Amino acid sequence: MTHTDESVLSAVGVSAGYGSGPRSRSVLHDVNVAVRRGGTMGIVGESGSGKSTLAQVLVGRLTPIRGVVRLDGTDVRRLSRRERFAARRRIQLVPQDPYSSLDPRMSVERTLAEAIDPRGRLRAGAHRERITELLESVALDGSAAKRLPHEFSGGQRQRIVIARALAVRPEVIIADEVTSSLDTSVQAEILELLLDLRERLGLTYVFITHDLAIAQYMCTDLSVLYLGTVIEQGTTDVLTRPAHPYTELLRDSRPDPSGRSTPAAAGGLATEDAADPANPPSGCVFHPRCRYGPRTHEDRTRCAVEPPILADLLPSRERRAACHYPIKAVIQDEEGP
Amino acid sequence: MRGVRTRLPAMLLVGLVLAAVIVLVAVAGPILWQARADALTGDIRQGPSGAHWLGTDALGRDVFWRTVVATRSTIEMAVAATAIAAALGTFLGAMIVSAGPAVRTLGDRVIDLLLSFPPIIIALTFTAILSPGRASVVGAIGLAFCPQFARLTNRLALSVQERDYVTVARLLGVGRFRVVTRHVVPNIAPPLLVLTSVGFATSVVTVSGLSFLGLSVQPPSYDWGSLLASGLRNLYDNPGEAFGPAAAILVTGLAAGLVGDGLVRHMDPRGTSRPHRAVRRSADPPTAGDASRAGGAAPVASVRDLSIRRPDGRELVHGISLTVDAGEIVGIVGESGSGKSLTALALARLLPRELEWSAAHLNVNGVDLADPAKAPPARLATELGIVFQDPSSSFNPALRIGTQLTEVLRVHAKMSRRQAHALAVSRLAETRVSSPELRMRQYPHELSGGMRQRAMIAAAMLPEPKLIIADEPTTALDVTVQADVLRLLKQINTTHGTAILLISHDIGVVSSLCDRICVMYAGRVVEELSVEDLRRRDVRHPYTRALLAASPDTASERDGARLVPLPGRAPAAEDQGPGCSFAPRCPLAVPVCTEIVPPLVAEPSGNAVACHVETAAAEVRS
Ligand code: SF4
Numbered sequence: 001m002t003h004t005d006e007s008v009l010s011a012v013g014v015s016a017g018y019g020s021g022p023r024s025r026s027v028l029h030d031v032n033v034a035v036r037r038g039g040t041m042g043i044v045g046e047s048g049s050g051k052s053t054l055a056q057v058l059v060g061r062l063t064p065i066r067g068v069v070r071l072d073g074t075d076v077r078r079l080s081r082r083e084r085f086a087a088r089r090r091i092q093l094v095p096q097d098p099y100s101s102l103d104p105r106m107s108v109e110r111t112l113a114e115a116i117d118p119r120g121r122l123r124a125g126a127h128r129e130r131i132t133e134l135l136e137s138v139a140l141d142g143s144a145a146k147r148l149p150h151e152f153s154g155g156q157r158q159r160i161v162i163a164r165a166l167a168v169r170p171e172v173i174i175a176d177e178v179t180s181s182l183d184t185s186v187q188a189e190i191l192e193l194l195l196d197l198r199e200r201l202g203l204t205y206v207f208i209t210h211d212l213a214i215a216q217y218m219c220t221d222l223s224v225l226y227l228g229t230v231i232e233q234g235t236t237d238v239l240t241r242p243a244h245p246y247t248e249l250l251r252d253s254r255p256d257p258s259g260r261s262t263p264a265a266a267g268g269l270a271t272e273d274a275a276d277p278a279n280p281p282s283g284c285v286f287h288p289r290c291r292y293g294p295r296t297h298e299d300r301t302r303c304a305v306e307p308p309i310l311a312d313l314l315p316s317r318e319r320r321a322a323c324h325y326p327i328k329a330v331i332q333d334e335e336g337p
Numbered sequence: 338m339r340g341v342r343t344r345l346p347a348m349l350l351v352g353l354v355l356a357a358v359i360v361l362v363a364v365a366g367p368i369l370w371q372a373r374a375d376a377l378t379g380d381i382r383q384g385p386s387g388a389h390w391l392g393t394d395a396l397g398r399d400v401f402w403r404t405v406v407a408t409r410s411t412i413e414m415a416v417a418a419t420a421i422a423a424a425l426g427t428f429l430g431a432m433i434v435s436a437g438p439a440v441r442t443l444g445d446r447v448i449d450l451l452l453s454f455p456p457i458i459i460a461l462t463f464t465a466i467l468s469p470g471r472a473s474v475v476g477a478i479g480l481a482f483c484p485q486f487a488r489l490t491n492r493l494a495l496s497v498q499e500r501d502y503v504t505v506a507r508l509l510g511v512g513r514f515r516v517v518t519r520h521v522v523p524n525i526a527p528p529l530l531v532l533t534s535v536g537f538a539t540s541v542v543t544v545s546g547l548s549f550l551g552l553s554v555q556p557p558s559y560d561w562g563s564l565l566a567s568g569l570r571n572l573y574d575n576p577g578e579a580f581g582p583a584a585a586i587l588v589t590g591l592a593a594g595l596v597g598d599g600l601v602r603h604m605d606p607r608g609t610s611r612p613h614r615a616v617r618r619s620a621d622p623p624t625a626g627d628a629s630r631a632g633g634a635a636p637v638a639s640v641r642d643l644s645i646r647r648p649d650g651r652e653l654v655h656g657i658s659l660t661v662d663a664g665e666i667v668g669i670v671g672e673s674g675s676g677k678s679l680t681a682l683a684l685a686r687l688l689p690r691e692l693e694w695s696a697a698h699l700n701v702n703g704v705d706l707a708d709p710a711k712a713p714p715a716r717l718a719t720e721l722g723i724v725f726q727d728p729s730s731s732f733n734p735a736l737r738i739g740t741q742l743t744e745v746l747r748v749h750a751k752m753s754r755r756q757a758h759a760l761a762v763s764r765l766a767e768t769r770v771s772s773p774e775l776r777m778r779q780y781p782h783e784l785s786g787g788m789r790q791r792a793m794i795a796a797a798m799l800p801e802p803k804l805i806i807a808d809e810p811t812t813a814l815d816v817t818v819q820a821d822v823l824r825l826l827k828q829i830n831t832t833h834g835t836a837i838l839l840i841s842h843d844i845g846v847v848s849s850l851c852d853r854i855c856v857m858y859a860g861r862v863v864e865e866l867s868v869e870d871l872r873r874r875d876v877r878h879p880y881t882r883a884l885l886a887a888s889p890d891t892a893s894e895r896d897g898a899r900l901v902p903l904p905g906r907a908p909a910a911e912d913q914g915p916g917c918s919f920a921p922r923c924p925l926a927v928p929v930c931t932e933i934v935p936p937l938v939a940e941p942s943g944n945a946v947a948c949h950v951e952t953a954a955a956e957v958r959s
Pocket residue numbers: 244245246284285286287290291292293294300303308322323324325326
């Protein structure tokens with residue numbers, strides 16, 4: 001993907017992994033993601049897709065092996081120490097588990113004060129107003145300040161975590177499966193809060209999730225990850241009108257309360273489980289499970305040898321897929337009969 | 338720590354008082370009573386008497402006062418040894434954590450090696466090398482216990498460092514040192530404290546042990562160990578001589594344990610609020626209406642008026658009734674705290690032991706479970722199969738899949754090894770586990786999550802049960818694997834006619850698999866409806882409606898409509914009012930709602946709803 005001016009944060013050709021030497025594990029392979037200012041980029045994938053690793057790279061916790069992370073178009077490695085400190089604070093992470101992301105021994109007030117003033121330069125009481133303001137912005141009562149995390153429910157904790165992220169007035173919030181441990185009714189609360197904050201504070205989100213319904217509801221753009229590569233990218237209609245066979249599988253797997261697509265009733269062949277991310281298949285990583293690939297079409301041998309690259313499918317450049325035989329419906333729709 | 342042992346703060350108090358007494362005795366003993374302890378009398382080796390509470394030793398000295406005076410020596414040595422172990426061990430552990438990977442690996446190995454020897458052996462070796470004496474005993478014990486502290490510090494610091502709050506603090510720009518002092522140290526202190534108290538207790542024993550062997554204090558000095566040694570020699574003349582020091586060692590150990598444990602509970606931010614010890618109150622009168630449908634085949638499972646109570650008497654499930662007909666797939670959907678999993682566990686007779694339950698009637702496939710005498714466990718194992726949420730914890734990690742699958746068949750169905758193996762392989766194949774013969778020889782961790790869950794379903798299917806209870810069977814799985822497991826359950830239902838009770842928090846999952854759905858809220862079934870009605874979104878209860886409105890699955894269909902969060906949250910068991918549990922959050926609530934629990938009223942369609950307003954509206958309609 002070409003870098004455009006409007007993207008505030010982008011990963012360009014990023015490969016990343018953990019460990020070093022012979023025991024290293026590479027998780028992301030040549031990933032390109034550009035996050036538009038004011039938009040919400042959804043990163044969708046199943047376990048082993050590398051979506052959390054991508055979050056780590058974007059917040060600067062993990063240095064890519066290859067490729068660069070750009071903030072406002074500048075390679076973050078070019079920044080001085082000081083600039084990097086400032087840059088870090090512009091991007092904040094809201095992790096998945098509201099139970100492990102708050103220090104159980106610190107009151108809400110101390111937690112927020114630490115975020116406002118990480119070096120502890122000012123007196124403890126100096127932040128009272130700002131703390132009340134932060135709590136209000138996530139619809140919590142000022143009386144919450146003195147209490148400890150365990151006195152709150154999961155949803156309230158997640159609000160506190162969001163307030164902490166807001167404390168540094170960030171531009172980008174990376175939300176890593178923020179609602180996956182919450183009940184449906186509480187989840188709705190958190191999602192609405194995030195949408196509301198996006199509008200009020202002009203935030204940009206990177207929304208990492210395995211839940212397609214949430215991705216569709218929250219995001220303006222989507223990147224679908226499979227075994228460490230982006231296999232499809234575009235605006236939200238990626239999930240409703242997929243061009244990549246894997247995205248289609250995702251869409252069809254999703255249980256739907258309206259009963260229109262009922263995976264339970266669909267029957268048919270069992271899909272293979274996803275391959276081991278440490279040992280991805282040759283060629284197109286999805287080919288052992290693909291219903292349009294060599295498994296069903298004998299002539300499509302190239303899928304097993306030649307890795308497809310993420311290419312523009314539409315003249316509007318609004319859809320990219322990494323597939324030798326993308327599903328045509330999307331392209332035809334746009335180009336007319 | 339919490340929950341496993343609920344001990345009263347009184348225990349901490351007892352421990353502190355004991356410890357204070359011991360410290361006092363240690364300090365004051367030699368000052369006040371040295372003379373009494375060393376006084377030689379003519380009464381040699383006498384048993385306990387009014388003059389000598391624990392009798393006298395071979396030189397006629399009073400054993401009681403000698404034990405009292407010896408306290409200082411033993412406690413001093415144990416304290417010094419524990420301090421050395423704790424300081425050195427914690428320091429080493431912390432060093433290893435912050436070192437580079439090579440040092441870390443080496444350090445881990447060395448600690449492993451040291452931990453494989455019992456500390457007393459290490460202490461013995463050191464003392465032997467260093468020549469007997471107080472200082473060498475203290476040093477030896479300190480060194481011997483330090484690997485334990487190093488290991489614990491190491492483990493704890495590593496785990497805390499991986500916590501999200503440490504990650505976030507770093508992202509916020511909090512410095513390394515501040516992170517350690519503010520987040521890491523306070524959070525690893527409690528377990529270290531426990532280890533310190535355990536270490537102290539063990540040091541007392543070890544100090545005494547070495548001295549018992551004559552490796553520590555040399556006469557004329559003495560401590561509990563040496564007193565015990567000479568006491569044992571005179572055991573037949575004066576048992577009191579051994580009893581004194583032995584009791585002292587025991588009491589000191591006990592005090593250390595109580596204090597350590599109590600302090601931890603005190604330091605735990607959650608430890609201050611203790612579970613209520615409420616007076617038991619009588620169960621609510623049965624209120625839920627009987628919504629079981631008339632006629633039809635005999636149900637494979639039926640429950641009437643099932644209530645489940647916590648040990649403090651609070652009710653978690655309030656008299657619910659439920660039936661699953663043969664070959665039917667029934668879903669229970671609800672959020673956390675709705676009682677859906679407890680209901681399933683009660684049916685499977687797997688409720689945690691501390692929960693009490695009662696039911697007018699609890700019947701699985703003709704077996705009356707309400708009467709334990711009539712339902713031997715072996716019978717039950719063949720009546721129903723169970724699939725849990727977490728496929729990684731439902732199998733024993735140490736046993737091969739094959740062993741675990743065939744066990745049930747060989748024990749309960751009395752099959753031969755060959756028969757059991759053949760059946761297990763065919764079930765694995767049927768649940769589409771790839772290369773079943775190979776899987777039989779593998780350990781659970783060698784299978785992917787989806788494979789394990791399929792193997793679990795195969796295991797549940799082995800005895801050909803009439804009913805499978807699946808508690809959140811797909812919650813831990815990826816969406817593509819989930820679709821697969823749901824398909825598999827459907828297929829089993831079609832080909833074997835197995836009834837399924839599916840418990841889920843996901844309204845999408847239940848509506849894609851089930852025939853009939855019970856919606857639970859705060860321990861009651863609030864609505865029961867057919868899947869067609871649910872799919873049509875033709876729901877009656879305000880809670881079910883709210884659940885659909887809050888679910889993003891359906892929101893995206895509503896084209897741009899926002900999610901409607903439910904105000905407030907589900908009531909905890911202790912603050913449920915007398916009326917409808919949903920009243921505080923309900924937009925339709927009328928005054929009667931907070932006074933009377935609405936009964937579950939069946940409609941002609943077979944659906945049922947528990948809501949005053951809805952029921953009244955239905956009456957008006959008809
Ligand atoms: S490249 Fe081939 S195997 Fe891969 S997704 Fe496309 S059609 Fe399927």
